[in-house]
Amino acid sequence: MTYLIEEACQACRTGAPEVTGTELATLLKELPAWHVEERNGEQQLERQFTFKNFVQALAFSNDVGELAESENHHPAILTEWGKVTVTWWTHKIGGLHKNDFVMAARTDQLYSG
Numbered sequence: 001m002t003y004l005i006e007e008a009c010q011a012c013r014t015g016a017p018e019v020t021g022t023e024l025a026t027l028l029k030e031l032p033a034w035h036v037e038e039r040n041g042e043q044q045l046e047r048q049f050t051f052k053n054f055v056q057a058l059a060f061s062n063d064v065g066e067l068a069e070s071e072n073h074h075p076a077i078l079t080e081w082g083k084v085t086v087t088w089w090t091h092k093i094g095g096l097h098k099n100d101f102v103m104a105a106r107t108d109q110l111y112s113g
Helices: 023-032 054-071 098-110
Strands: 036-039 042-050 078-079 081-090
Touching: 023 036, 023 098, 042 098, 054 078, 054 081, 054 098, 081 098
Parallel strands: none
Antiparallel strands: 036 042, 042 081, 078 081
């Protein structure tokens, strides 16, 4: 498992630095199942998780929600039959912060797929 799960999330504020191109490449190597999407000029970290049914997908969504609430850092979560798409980005800076990668690693840890 990636070292990122051991990292602490830092309080993020408007103007906090986004990850740079070099940092982004390094962090993505730690999270090979995740990819970057650009929406409305903002980079976002995204992964789709698969499940056998809706009940399992919903349970995972709830686990991710509890994780998010515990860190006060909230993703977009799309729950569908047999799959959940989780998207992390830092709303206050309109892009990716290291916190997003920490939370993605912790999301991976929740997945028992």
